[in-house]
Amino acid sequence: MNSTEIRELFSDISKRASSEGASVELEATSSESFGVNYSKQNLEEYSSDLSQNVGIRVLFEKGAGYATTENLSKDAVLNCYQEALQSAKDLNLGADSKKIPQKLWKGPVPKPLAGLLHPPSFEREIDAKLQDAKTLEKSALDFHADIASVPYSHYGESKGKRLLLNSLGLDVESEGGGISAYSYVLAKKGEDSKMSGTGGFYRQLQKFSAEKMGKKAAQKALELLGATQPKTGKYTIVLRNKVASSIVPFLFGHVSAKTLDESRSLLKGKIGQKVLSPLLTIEDDPFFIEGSSARAFDGEGAASQKTTVFKEGVFQNFLTNSYLAEKLNLPHTAHAVRNGGEMGVGPSNVIFKNGTKSLEDLLAAEKNVIFITSLEAAHSGFKTASLDFSMPGAGFVYENGELKGALHQFVVSGNLLQWLHDVQEMSHRQPDQGESVVISDLLIPDVSIAGA
Amino acid sequence: MIIAQSLIEKTLNEALSTGADFAEIFAEDSYSSSLSLIDSAPKDALVGKQYGAGIRVQFGHEEIYVTTSDLSEAGLLRAARTAAQAKAGGQRKKQADPLHEPVTDYDVIQEYKNLPWDIQREKKFQFLRNLDRSARAESSLVTQTAPKLQEKVQRIQIANSRGLHVQDQRTHYRAFLEVFVEENGNKDSYSKNTFSVTDGLFFEKINSDEWGKETVKSAITVLRAPFAPAGEMPVIIDSGFGGVIFHEACGHGLETTSVAKDSSVFCGKLEQKIANACVTAIDDGTIAGGWGSLNVDDEGNKPQKTVLIENGILKSYMVDELGSKKTGYAITGSGRRQNYKFAPASRMRNTFIAAGEHTLDDMIKDIDHGIYAKEMGGGSVNPGTGDFNFVTREAYLVKNGKIHSPVKGATLIGKGIDALGKITKVGKDLQLAPGMCGSVSGSIPAAVGQPPVLVSSILVGGKA
Numbered sequence: 001m002n003s004t005e006i007r008e009l010f011s012d013i014s015k016r017a018s019s020e021g022a023s024v025e026l027e028a029t030s031s032e033s034f035g036v037n038y039s040k041q042n043l044e045e046y047s048s049d050l051s052q053n054v055g056i057r058v059l060f061e062k063g064a065g066y067a068t069t070e071n072l073s074k075d076a077v078l079n080c081y082q083e084a085l086q087s088a089k090d091l092n093l094g095a096d097s098k099k100i101p102q103k104l105w106k107g108p109v110p111k112p113l114a115g116l117l118h119p120p121s122f123e124r125e126i127d128a129k130l131q132d133a134k135t136l137e138k139s140a141l142d143f144h145a146d147i148a149s150v151p152y153s154h155y156g157e158s159k160g161k162r163l164l165l166n167s168l169g170l171d172v173e174s175e176g177g178g179i180s181a182y183s184y185v186l187a188k189k190g191e192d193s194k195m196s197g198t199g200g201f202y203r204q205l206q207k208f209s210a211e212k213m214g215k216k217a218a219q220k221a222l223e224l225l226g227a228t229q230p231k232t233g234k235y236t237i238v239l240r241n242k243v244a245s246s247i248v249p250f251l252f253g254h255v256s257a258k259t260l261d262e263s264r265s266l267l268k269g270k271i272g273q274k275v276l277s278p279l280l281t282i283e284d285d286p287f288f289i290e291g292s293s294a295r296a297f298d299g300e301g302a303a304s305q306k307t308t309v310f311k312e313g314v315f316q317n318f319l320t321n322s323y324l325a326e327k328l329n330l331p332h333t334a335h336a337v338r339n340g341g342e343m344g345v346g347p348s349n350v351i352f353k354n355g356t357k358s359l360e361d362l363l364a365a366e367k368n369v370i371f372i373t374s375l376e377a378a379h380s381g382f383k384t385a386s387l388d389f390s391m392p393g394a395g396f397v398y399e400n401g402e403l404k405g406a407l408h409q410f411v412v413s414g415n416l417l418q419w420l421h422d423v424q425e426m427s428h429r430q431p432d433q434g435e436s437v438v439i440s441d442l443l444i445p446d447v448s449i450a451g452a
Numbered sequence: 453m454i455i456a457q458s459l460i461e462k463t464l465n466e467a468l469s470t471g472a473d474f475a476e477i478f479a480e481d482s483y484s485s486s487l488s489l490i491d492s493a494p495k496d497a498l499v500g501k502q503y504g505a506g507i508r509v510q511f512g513h514e515e516i517y518v519t520t521s522d523l524s525e526a527g528l529l530r531a532a533r534t535a536a537q538a539k540a541g542g543q544r545k546k547q548a549d550p551l552h553e554p555v556t557d558y559d560v561i562q563e564y565k566n567l568p569w570d571i572q573r574e575k576k577f578q579f580l581r582n583l584d585r586s587a588r589a590e591s592s593l594v595t596q597t598a599p600k601l602q603e604k605v606q607r608i609q610i611a612n613s614r615g616l617h618v619q620d621q622r623t624h625y626r627a628f629l630e631v632f633v634e635e636n637g638n639k640d641s642y643s644k645n646t647f648s649v650t651d652g653l654f655f656e657k658i659n660s661d662e663w664g665k666e667t668v669k670s671a672i673t674v675l676r677a678p679f680a681p682a683g684e685m686p687v688i689i690d691s692g693f694g695g696v697i698f699h700e701a702c703g704h705g706l707e708t709t710s711v712a713k714d715s716s717v718f719c720g721k722l723e724q725k726i727a728n729a730c731v732t733a734i735d736d737g738t739i740a741g742g743w744g745s746l747n748v749d750d751e752g753n754k755p756q757k758t759v760l761i762e763n764g765i766l767k768s769y770m771v772d773e774l775g776s777k778k779t780g781y782a783i784t785g786s787g788r789r790q791n792y793k794f795a796p797a798s799r800m801r802n803t804f805i806a807a808g809e810h811t812l813d814d815m816i817k818d819i820d821h822g823i824y825a826k827e828m829g830g831g832s833v834n835p836g837t838g839d840f841n842f843v844t845r846e847a848y849l850v851k852n853g854k855i856h857s858p859v860k861g862a863t864l865i866g867k868g869i870d871a872l873g874k875i876t877k878v879g880k881d882l883q884l885a886p887g888m889c890g891s892v893s894g895s896i897p898a899a900v901g902q903p904p905v906l907v908s909s910i911l912v913g914g915k916a
Binding site (some may be wrong): 042043044045046047048049050051052053064065066067068069070071072076080083084090091094095096099126148149151186193194195215232262263264266283342345375377379380381383384385386388389390391392406409410411412413448450452 | 481490491493494496497498499500501502503513514515516517518519520521522523527530534535538560573574577596598632638639640641661677682683684697710713714715717794795829830832834836837839841843844860861862863864865866911912913914
C-alpha cells in the first residue's frame, strides 16, 4: 500500500471514527534493510527485509486504544482500527472520573529535517557492500597472529519512511536511514582468551571504514590478553565515553514525565535542584543529524525542539508529550514516542557538553586509576527503580598516568545518580561516530570494585 | 493455511533458481495483546498483528535470509528472487520436491483452550485489579503497582524444498506483578511472574492475594537490604530460575550456533569430563505444558529430549539444520526463532540440571561465610570466552551454617567451565521457571531449571 492509498483509507477510517464519537491517529511505516556477516571469509548470513506496519490510536472519551498490524490489506487495517476502537471503549468504562482525556496533536507543521537520509550511501553495487563486510572480518583476522576468530561481525543498512495522520488534519511524513556495523573479535594466547570489539551507526558511508573498524576491534581484544583481576576495593575510575553512553539511558527513564506520572521517578520534586556534577550540562537534541535518534517530529506529530535537561548539574526539565504536559502542568517538549503502539515519552539524541581535559589528563589525575573500557549486561545488572547497578567489567590499570596492565573479571557496583553527581572531570574526547548518546570520558572517584 | 500450497511451491522454486541446494519458507500470522494497570486503573490495552514470511536459501554452508510482510504472490516471488540473486550467476541445480500434505497433528506436547479473543476483557482486568489490591493492602510502603497480562497466539506454516510442510499454533500467556516501594527516600521494586502455554484462562487459577503479598514481602526485603559483601565465596543457588546459571554459563556454549564457528569453549569436548560427576544437564523440548516446549521446532523438525551432560561428561550439543550441516552432528529439533524476521538458530528449550540427593539445609550447613541466592535475575555469557554474569534478585548472607540477613547487588561472575567444576552438591527439589532468552535469532520463550546447587566458590560483586 503506498502513501496515497493509506491516506485514502485513513479518510474512510476517520469518518467511521467520527460517526462513533471517536478520533483517530494512524502511523504507517515502511522500511528496507540489508545485513551481511562473514565467518572465516565465508558468507555466513545475508539478510534482507521489507517491512510495513500500521499503528492506530483511537481516542474515545477518556479511553485510548492502540492496535498495530503488518498486514496492510484494507480489511486488515480496518480490523486494526476496530480493535483499537474496542480497546478505547473498554478503557473508557474503567476510567477514573477525574482522568483527563488524551487529545490528538494539532499544532504548527514541523519543518523538514534535511540529512536524515543520504541516498548515495545506499546506491552501491551489492558486491561493494559484500566486500566491506568481508574486509570488516579480514582486517581483524589479519591484524595479529593471536586473533583466533571474529565471532560477531556485521555490516548493515536500513532506510525507511514514516507517515503520520490524524483526524484533526495532521499529515506529516519523514524518511531516514543509516549504516550500522560492528565487529567483536576473539583473541587467544594459550589458555587465555578475550573478546572485545566495537560498532557504530553512520548516516553517510564516507564516515565508515570497514578496515579501521576491524583493526580497532582486534586491537581492543589483544589489549585484554594477560589481564589480571584487581583487588577488591575503592578506586578512582575513568569511564570510557562509549561505556558511559551505554548506561546514561537508564537516567533518562527518570527524566520521562511518564515515569513521574506513575510515581516512579527519582527526580520528582527536583526541578531547579543540583542533582548532578556541575560539570554536566545535558541537552536533548533531535536536530543532531549524526545521531541515530534525530527526527523532525515526535511520535504524535509535534515539531521537534531542543531541550536542556540538566544545566551545570541542575535539573531543568522533564521530557513530556502533549497529554502529560497538560496533565502535570509541565512545559511541552515534544518527546512523544510509540512503545509498541502505546504513546509514551522518550529522549531523542542525548548530548553532553564536552569537557576540557584530554583522556591522558584524566588517566593521570590520581596515582592509581582504573580505566573502565567495558561494562557488560546492563539489561540485567541495572535496577531501573533505584538506578543501583552491579555489572562485570574490563579495563586497564594506570599508575601516575602510565599503563600498567589489563584487568578483567571484576564487578563494578554503585548508583548511577551518585556517579553522575560525583564526576570530577570530563574529557573532550567524544565518540567518532553517530550515537544517540554523545558523552565524553568521565573521571569518577571512590568507585566500588569487587575482584580478587 | 497462511499461504496456499501452490504459491509456496512456486516461491520455493524461484528461490532455488540460481543454484541453491535448499530453500524454506517460514510464514507467520500472530496475534498479541497486552493489558496493564497503573494507579489501580486500566493503563493500556494493546493489540498487535504480526504477518509475514522469511525465505531462506542455502548454498552449501552459506545462508541467505529474506523477509517480507507482503504475502501476495508478487511480494513472495520478489522476496524469493532477492534471496536467489544474492548469489547471482549460478545455474539451477534442482526443483523443489512436491510438498507433502501439511502436518498439523502432533504428539500433543501442547494443547490449547480458551483463546484470548474468547475471553471477556473485563475478566482479565478484574484479575489485574485483584493483584493491585492485594499488593497495596500488604504494606503502606507500596507506592505503585504494575500488574500486566500478556497473550500471544502464533500461527506458523513451514515448508521446504525437501517436501516438508507443517503448520502449528502456539500460545503463550504470561502475567506479571511489579511493585514499587519507598521508605525514607529509598526506592526499589520487585516483580514476579507466572505463565501458561495452554490455557488463556490460566489466571483464574492464580491466588492473587498470596501472589501480591509475596511480591511486596520480597520488595521490602530488597529495599532494606545492604549491599552484599564482595569477593570469592561459596554460593547456594536455589531451584527454579536459579537454572539461569547453567543456561548462561554453559547452555549457550553448547548451541551449534557458536560451536560451528569454533567460538565456544566447549568445542571438541564431546565425551570429555566438563563438570563434576554430580551434574547431569538436559535440554528438553518435549515436556507437556513446558514454557519452552514445542510441537514442532521453527525448521519443522520434531523436538527432542537432549541429554547435554551426563554425570559430568559432555554428551551432546543442541543442533539445528545449518549447525548439523556444518558440524555433522545429528539434528536435535533445536531450531528456533522469535518470529519470521529472524533466521532460525540452535537455541535452548527447557534446560535444567537434573535432581541430585541433597537438601537445601545440607548445603546451608556447609557454609561459614557465603551467599544464598533465593531468586536469580537475568544474565549473559560470552560463548567465546565462557565468561558469564548474572544478578541475584533476592539474596541472603549465610554465616556459620545459618541464613543471616538479606543483601542486595550480589552479581555473580565467572567462567562457565570453571563453575561447572565447582558444583559440589545438587539438591533433590527440581523446579523449572519461565524466561525469555535473547540471542542471534531473537527473544524466545525458554525455561530454565535446577534443584538447589552449591557452588564451592564464585566471585560475588557486591560493594567493597
